[in-house]
Amino acid sequence: MGPELFLVFLAMAVMTTVIDLVSRRVFGKSVHWAVREGLPRDVMLGQLVMSETPIRTRQPVALHGTPDQVFLNRKGCLVPIDTKLRGKARATHADRMQLSVYATILRHTRAEPVADYGYVRTVTPGHRVRYIKVWLLSERRVIAQQHTVQSKEYA
Structure with a gap:
């Protein structure tokens, strides 16, 4: 794996972490619980x-x-x-x-x-x-x- 590919993967990991943190603040922990719980989509929404x-x-x-x-x-x-x-x-x-x-x-x-x-x-x-x-x-x-x-x- 070249340095460019490594930087792409690193940037994706950082973006995923940032998106997760922002969504927890905006939507609350209940959204994350519902996804982990496997709550059916019709009731999750x-x-x-x-x-x-x-x-x-x-x-x-x-x-x-x-x-x-x-x-x-x-x-x-x-x-x-x-x-x-x-x-x-x-x-x-x-x-x-x-x-x-x-x-x-x-x-x-x-x-x-x-x-x-x-x-x-x-x-x-x-x-x-x-x-x-x-x-x-x-x-x-x-x-x-x-x-x-x-x-x-x-x-």
């Missing part, structure tokens, strides 16, 4: 509107829960996220139901529309984080499931 905030509704049925996060995505829709500690990065039917319950509550308590998907944020051994997109169940299925659970409780 949006806004966090809830973090571990209890939510509830009585309509169309009594439901309650505490989503880990709810983002307002760049299209203006609410996206629920729930974190799970797992041996493997996977989403279950119970995760899908839980996110669907949150979505149903949000539809009845917030003015913003709710996306038809959410994310299960899995943390696996070694603190590896992965976001798994989950298509939510319809409100009708959530209500039917709640009626089934209530009928078993009173049986």
Whole structure:
């Protein structure tokens, strides 16, 4: 490698460091965290509107829960996220139901529309984080499931 090529690489390294430092001051550390975290692009470009905030509704049925996060995505829709500690990065039917319950509550308590998907944020051994997109169940299925659970409780 000649001295000219070395100087080019050195200049690129210095510019990268300067850009990183400036962006941290301008955009804050949250942008860097979101990139390292692997936050999905649609919510990374949006806004966090809830973090571990209890939510509830009585309509169309009594439901309650505490989503880990709810983002307002760049299209203006609410996206629920729930974190799970797992041996493997996977989403279950119970995760899908839980996110669907949150979505149903949000539809009845917030003015913003709710996306038809959410994310299960899995943390696996070694603190590896992965976001798994989950298509939510319809409100009708959530209500039917709640009626089934209530009928078993009173049986």
